[in-house]
Structures are given as structure tokens and as C-alpha cells.
Amino acid sequence: xxxxxxxxxxxxxxxxxxxxATAGQPSVAIRLVTRDHQQNAGKVLPTQISREDCLTDDRIxxxxxxxxxxxYALELWAGDGxxxxxxRQPNTVTCWKLLDAxxxxxxxxxxxxxxxxxxxxxxxxxxxxxxxxNVPACQPTSAVLAPQVLSLFAMxxxxxxxxxxxxVWKSTYKLVPPPPLGVVSVASGDRQLSxxxxxxxxxxAFNGVELFCDPAPNDPxxxxxxxxxxxxxxxxxxxxxxxxxxxxxxxxxxxQHLHCGSGSKSTLTAVANGLVNGVSYxxxxxxxxxxxxxxPLSGIACQVPQASENNLRAQxxxxxxxxxxxxxxxxxxxxxxxxxxxxxxxxRHRRRPY
Numbered sequence: 001x002x003x004x005x006x007x008x009x010x011x012x013x014x015x016x017x018x019x020x021a022t023a024g025q026p027s028v029a030i031r032l033v034t035r036d037h038q039q040n041a042g043k044v045l046p047t048q049i050s051r052e053d054c055l056t057d058d059r060i061x062x063x064x065x066x067x068x069x070x071x072y073a074l075e076l077w078a079g080d081g082x083x084x085x086x087x088r089q090p091n092t093v094t095c096w097k098l099l100d101a102x103x104x105x106x107x108x109x110x111x112x113x114x115x116x117x118x119x120x121x122x123x124x125x126x127x128x129x130x131x132x133x134n135v136p137a138c139q140p141t142s143a144v145l146a147p148q149v150l151s152l153f154a155m156x157x158x159x160x161x162x163x164x165x166x167x168v169w170k171s172t173y174k175l176v177p178p179p180p181l182g183v184v185s186v187a188s189g190d191r192q193l194s195x196x197x198x199x200x201x202x203x204x205a206f207n208g209v210e211l212f213c214d215p216a217p218n219d220p221x222x223x224x225x226x227x228x229x230x231x232x233x234x235x236x237x238x239x240x241x242x243x244x245x246x247x248x249x250x251x252x253x254x255x256q257h258l259h260c261g262s263g264s265k266s267t268l269t270a271v272a273n274g275l276v277n278g279v280s281y282x283x284x285x286x287x288x289x290x291x292x293x294x295x296p297l298s299g300i301a302c303q304v305p306q307a308s309e310n311n312l313r314a315q316x317x318x319x320x321x322x323x324x325x326x327x328x329x330x331x332x333x334x335x336x337x338x339x340x341x342x343x344x345x346x347x348r349h350r351r352r353p354y
Contacts, residue, residue: 039292049117050175051253059111061110075155098152117171118173147172178295179203182198184198188305191275208262238304243282252296
């Protein structure tokens with residue numbers, strides 16, 4: 001989302017405030033939330049946080065509108081029930097502080113890194129000042145596959161730490177990628193491979209699969225350097241060397257240079273394209289979820305793409321042979337019919353009186 005000037009945004013937000021607002025009532029409201037570089041921005045909700053968002057420490061911007069804020073502290077906390085003072089004593093995994101500031105206007109803008117926002121739910125340490133510099137880990141403390149809910153609280157606090165006004169922004173995060181589906185079989189096709197998948201889906205956020213091939217697809221040098229193995233019938237035989245990159249269980253998110261196809265969540269078959277006939281490919285599959293997380297690789301299979309020309313020729317010859325037999329039968333029938341008609345005409349001619 002593009003940047004908006006503070007003055008213009010402030011004027012816009014103030015125009016939305018009812019003219020009958022009660023004087024002397026302190027309040028804070030979250031009016032605008034932006035994301036700097038969210039994974040799959042525009043395809044997922046702005047409230048969704050993926051593992052990639054955490055690893056890149058995407059920043060989430062907040063525009064707050066304040067009323068009668070003088071004499072109160074402005075603090076941002078993340079966790080559960082953080083508007084209750086007891087939940088903030090001390091800084092714990094229940095609630096952790098993100099920001100402590102003294103506002104100087106009705107519009108207050110700030111941003112929070114995803115790593116700091118999630119610090120109480122990951123193996124990283126809790127940053128008391130909201131910094132993410134000491135929160136390098138994005139490994140969640142829970143191995144639950146389902147998305148988790150996390151709330152951010154913007155609060156005005158009195159001198160005793162009690163909440164006089166609060167506003168809550170709820171997000172969901174999913175840091176555990178989906179496990180891979182099993183590869184049942186791999187079928188060969190013309191410049192492609194079709195992977196039949198198992199139906200054992202354990203992640204309710206499962207959203208399809210991605211395929212990875214080694215060698216990489218669309219390599220213009222493969223055709224010239226390929227040394228295919230064939231059997232006595234001239235058919236290509238798969239003969240793969242172990243891949244140094246495609247290893248079962250390896251994080252597939254870093255293997256996009258080997259990406260060779262995909263499949264939707266409703267299909268049992270995924271197709272790898274852009275391959276070279278006669279080249280043996282190591283191929284593996286990784287699951288993706290609705291947050292954009294890419295999981296670990298499945299077991300590795302080996303197959304070689306090849307055109308089914310022999311089958312096509314066999315079918316053509318079969319069809320041609322059948323046509324010839326039918327043609328000969330029709331020709332014999334026509335010759336016989338012609339002979340019978342000729343014999344009949346000659347008989348009539350002989351019986352005609354002169």
C-alpha cells in the first residue's frame with residue numbers, strides 16, 4: 001500500500017470524528033494498518049502472518065487517533081487480555097510490550113516488526129523495547145499446524161498503569177508449514193512428468209502442492225548434453241544420480257530455482273512442465289498452505305519424460321490395417337455386384353427377338 005502524508009491522513013481521520021464527541025473522555029483508536037512487504041500481498045488478508053513474513057521481519061504500520069491523551073502514557077502490547085494490568089505484570093509470554101511513548105498529537109503513527117510482534121510465541125527472546133534485533137528465531141513454541149490468533153493492544157494508561165482506553169487489532173499467524181503428501185507414482189509424458197499424490201492431508205490450511213525437479217526445468221543446454229539410457233525397444237529408461245539439492249525433508253521454500261510445476265488442493269495429480277525428453281529427473285513435492293508457507297520435500301522419485309510416438313504409430317498402423325481390410329471387402333462386393341448386373345443384361349439381350 002502506498003504511503004500517505006501524515007497531514008492529509010490526519011485531516012481525513014479527524015473529519016470522521018463525530019461532532020458530538022464527549023469532551024474530556026480519553027480514547028485511542030487504531031484507524032489504519034499497513035504492511036511493508038507481506039508475502040502474497042493482495043492474495044491473503046492483511047491480518048495473516050506467514051513464516052516468510054517473520055523471516056523477513058515485515059513491518060506492520062499503525063495509525064492511531066487519540067483524544068484527550070494529555071497526561072497518559074501510550075503503550076502497545078501483544079498477547080492475550082493485555083488491557084488487564086495483571087496480564088502485564090511482569091513482561092511475560094502472556095503479554096509483552098512493543099512500544100512505550102508519550103504522544104504529542106491526535107494522530108500517532110508507528111510500526112512494529114513481525115518478529116517483535118510474535119516474540120512471545122516463538123523461541124526468540126522477548127524484546128522489552130519492541131526491537132526485533134534480539135528476536136532472530138521464527139520457530140514457534142507450539143507445533144500446532146492450525147493458524148493461531150494474536151492480538152495487539154494500543155492503550156492509554158494512567159500513572160498507576162491502569163487502562164483508561166484501548167483498541168485491539170487481531171491477527172492470525174501460521175509459522176508451521178504443511179507436511180508433504182506422499183508420491184504414489186510418476187508417469188512419463190512428452191516434455192512433462194505427471195505425479196500422482198496420496199490423499200493423506202493433515203493440515204486444514206492445505207492449499208495445494210509445488211513440484212521441484214533436478215535438473216532445473218527449461219535448461220537450454222540439457223538437450224545437447226543429455227545422454228539418455230534406452231532399453232532394447234528403444235524406450236528411455238530413468239537413470240538418476242542422487243540430487244545434492246532435492247533431499248527428503250529439506251525446506252522447499254529455498255528451492256524456487258528448481259520449481260517445475262504445481263497442483264491445486266482438489267487434484268490428485270500434479271504436472272511438471274518444461275522438461276527435456278530423454279533426461280532423467282529427480283522430482284519431489286512440497287505442500288503449500290493458505291498463508292503461502294511452503295513445507296518440506298517429500299521422498300525423491302526418478303523418471304524420464306518421453307513422447308509416446310511408438311504408441312501413436314502402433315495405433316495408426318492398426319487403424320490403417322483395418323481400413324485396408326474394409327476397403328478390400330467393399331471392393332470385392334462391388335465387383336461381384338457389377339458382374340451380376342452384367343450377366344443379367346447379357347441374358348436379356350440374348351432373349352430379345354430380331
